Structures are given as C-alpha cells and as structure tokens.
Amino acid sequence: MTSLTDRYVAATLRTVPAQRREEIAAELRGSIEDMIDGRTAAGEDSTTAEREVLTELGDPAQLAARYEDRRLQLIGPTYYLAWFRLLRLLLSFVPALVGVVVGLVQATDGDNAGGAVGSGIAAAIQTAVQIGFWVTLVFAILERTNTKLDLPAWTVDQLPNDRPDRQITLTDAAASIGWLAIFTAYVPLQHFFSFVPARDGEGNLPILNPELWSFWLPFLMVVLIATLGLEIAKYRAGRWTRPLVVTSAVLDLAFAIPVILLMANDRLLSPELVARFDWLSQPDNLDTVATVTIVVTIVITLWHIAESIIKLRRTA
Template sequence: MTTLTDRYVAATLRSVPAARRAEIATELRASIEDMIDGRSAAGEDAATAERAVLTELGDPAQLAARYADRRLQLIGPTYYLAWERLLKLLLSFVPATVGVIVGLLAATDGENVGGAVGEGISTALTVAVQIAFWVTLVFAVLERTNTPLDLPAWNVDQLPEGPVDRQITLTDTAAAIGFLALFIAYLPLQHFRSFVPADGEGNLPILDPALWSFWLPSLIAVLVATVGLEIAKYRAGRWTWPLVAVNGLLNLAFAVPVIWLMSTDRLLNPDLVARFDWLGEGRNLDTVAAVVVVSTILIVLWDTVDSVVKAYRARR
C-alpha cells in the first residue's frame, strides 16, 4: 500500500534531475522519518504526525525547485532592476513614436482619418505588448542561464546631488525639451516633407505656406521660449509662481493663434484640403477644426492647472 510519504517523495522526484533522484529520495525519506519520530515522541500518533510533517514541508514542486536550485520567479533580484529600467525606457517612447508614424502614413494614404487614428493606437498597443514580451523573455533566459550582465556596480558617487524632494527631474526636462525640439523641427520640415503627395512632384505642406510671413515664425519663437522655461524650471528644481505665470503666458501665446487660425480656416494648407475629397464633404472640415480647437484648449488647461497645483504643493 502506498503511504502519504511515498506519494510525497514521488511527487517531489518528478521535477528533479534524474541523476540525483536516488540521492534526494534517500535524503528526503530520512528527513521525513526523523520529523515523524520527533512528533511521535511528543505523543502524536504516526498517521497524524506523518500528515503534519508533509504539510510542514509544503508543496512538493516547491521543495523540488530547492533541491534542483531552480528559480520559481520569472525575473529574479539579480536582473530585475536592469529589466525594469530597460522596459520603462523602451515603453516611454517607442510605442508612441511608432503609433504616430503609422497613423500619419495611414492618414496620408487613405481617406478615413478615424481609421488612421485607430490604426495608430492599435499599432502602439501592439508594439508595447511585443516590447514587454521580448524584453521579459530575454531576461528570463538570462536569469536561467546565469548569464552575467557585466553592468557597472552601484556606488555612492551615483547618488543625486540635488535635494531628495526635487520636483523637476532631469529625465522630465530632457523629455520635454526633446518633444519641443521635434515639434520645432517639424514645422519647417512639413513644408518640404509632409508625406502628402501633390498632383505633380513633391509634397503638399500641411500648414498654409502663407503663415510663414508671420504666424509660424511667431509660434516657433514661443516654442523656443518654452524650451527656455523648461531649463529655468530644472534650475529652480520646482515650480514657482513666476514660472507658473510665464508658463500661462506662453500657453496663451501658442494656443490663441492656433485656435483663431483653425477656427477661421487659415491654419491648414488650402491645397491640402482640396487634395482630400472627404474634407469638403458636409461639415467634415468643421469637425476637424473642432477637434483641433478642443484638443488645444484641453492641453493648455491641463498644463496650466498642473503647474498651479505643483507650485502650490512646493510652497507647503
């Protein structure tokens, strides 16, 4: 008749290397018998003592993992921080970048802007899932093969020099300046490489070329001033009320012209509007203008309110 001990030992041996099964079986049986004898000497009957000992030893699969020195976590502490930092870095910009590019290409190649937006979002989500899967898989393999990463060891010189409660970090500032730089570069770039083909050779600018006489240089100047604001915020280390005021003025200096130009059909290139038949159908152009206006207002409001809240917290 098979005892509980026999069943427990058999369940444990299933997950250990075949070459060590005899050794582990002998060692495990001896440990179980010693523990049962100890409980029996204290007055427990043999059956109760056996059940209590096996319960104390726990899941046979977990015990087998300890015998085989096999990790039961996907990413262990040795590799976890490197995995987390790389994953956060890639997810912070790669999915969004790919999604925007795919969405723009879909919008210029087709006539369904809503479908282009959906395709961009779907692509961004797919890229995020793929990044998470492959990065995790690579680190899981490194974990189980004990491959050294040869990363530099941490030392106290890496501690930040600024105060612990710094509100504006270097990462936030670099990301904001990087986004602004791309936006500033795109304004003149779209005049030559908008990826919207003209009827002849070349590309159609997205924004009305007539805006280069005043409005586009003005908007670029506002964006350059915003870069200066980001640098000032980093040097201050936190939002202050003068910085909040400057931020509000720059937001208005950018948002008001954009809203006015879009509302009066002066922002988009007329040739671009004529290029897409769906823009001339019904109130589609008005819908696009409303989306741009509402989006601009929401972004400005969010950024302004966020700066006020952070400045208030910094004073407490």
C-alpha cells in the same frame, strides 16, 4: 560629508515620501558617518573609506525600499530593478516612435487622414502592450530558472547628481527641449518638406496655411522659442516657482488660443492639403477634425496648467 555622500543620500530619498525624507536623511547620514569613522580609525584613507561604505550599502533604490518596507518584487526580487528600468526606458520612446511612423506612412499612402491618426495611436498602444508582455515574460523566465545574467554590480559612480527635491530632471528637460526644437524647426520646414505629396507627385503640400506666414505662424514660432527658453529656466531652477507657473500658463494660452481660433475658422490647415484628401475635403469630416483638434488642444493646455500648479503646491 562630501558630495559623494550627498549624492547617495539624494538618490536614496528620491522615492521616499516627502514627510519622511528629513528623518531618513539624518539617520542615513549618521550611519554613513559612523561607518566611515570606523574604517578611518582602522587606518583607511577617508576617501577610500567613503566609497567602500557607500558600495557596501548598495543601490540607493534598494535601500529606499528597505526604509519604506516596500518589496521590490513583481516577478521576483533578483532582477526587479533591471526589469523595471529596462521597461521604463523602452516605454518612454518606442511606442511613440512606432505610432508616429505608422501614422506618417498611412497618411502618405492613403486619403484617410483620420484613419492615419487612429492607426498611429493603435500601433503605439499595441507596441506598449507587446513591450510590457514580452519584457516581463523574459525576466519571469530568467527569475524562475535562476539564470545568471552577470549584470554589472552597482557602484557609487552611478549616483545621479540631482537633488532629492528636484522636480525637473535632466531627462525630462532634455526630452521637452528636444521635442520643442524639432517642432519649432518643422513649422517652416513643413512648407517645403511636409512628406505629403501632391496629387501629381511633384513636390510636397504644406500642412499649415501659407497665408498665416503674414503673422500667425511667426507668432507661434516665437511662442515655441520662448517655451524652449522656459524649459531651460525650469531645469536651472530645479522646481516649479510662481513666476515659472505664470509664465508657462501665459505661453500655453498664447499658443492654444490662436490654434483654436484658426482651426475653428478653417484657417489653420492648408487648403491644398484639405483638397488633397477626399475624406478630409468633405465639410462634415473637416468639422470633425477641427472639433477633435480643438478639444485635444484645450485638454492638453488645461492639464499642463493644472499640473504646474499642483507641482508648485507640492513644493510649497
């Protein structure tokens, strides 16, 4: 068996329940080997025979569904995988991007910082709903009218390189590293380019308290850079291990605890930023923002730690 067959088997096992992977892998490898032997006995080159056999077996996602007796159908089987993959791609970044843009526009144009956050979240949710509805409707019409899209046929060149037991994919790692790099770079940049104009219109106001540059902001940047290194280590390992879980928890707490303490003592946000927005400068509203920030930070931190522990146990 070559790496091409290994990649095909791995792609097939990706959506198969873990308890059946060994059985299905053995059965599939045996079938592939028999089909290749039949072609080579007829005089075909082994490399060509392997590619032809895998192409004949078809898309690994469809083969996996047949092994599980799972129907690939919501609007119809013809374009199910095309619909699912397009929908997943669009939902992975479009709603978040729209929400951030809307939130930034609202924050820079008005004095209601809390309303800007709410508008961003609402816009993201509405965008996700609209994408789900229209993409599904279009594919449903195509399915019912038997419209031919002439989509390119599946080939073995589309096989992923990931192992079937890999928990951290290249896409997940790249997304995490990308967001961490942007966030880390923005910590110093926000002091000069925060996109929040001063009342007189000259220059931008820093979002984070400049006094924190004496210790806390450099400390948080070090934690973020260490977390970025952890993401690279996670991808190289391919799965969660006990040292990675412990390191991740330590870094999560090292970032969350200072943020919570600084926010609780009204030291995290720049005083100039607070004074810039009348709504935010009111003590009750500032307390509300602090409470929401603290609760969200706690929930995200605990969720991330719990998720890593659960994935470690699944690996074990």
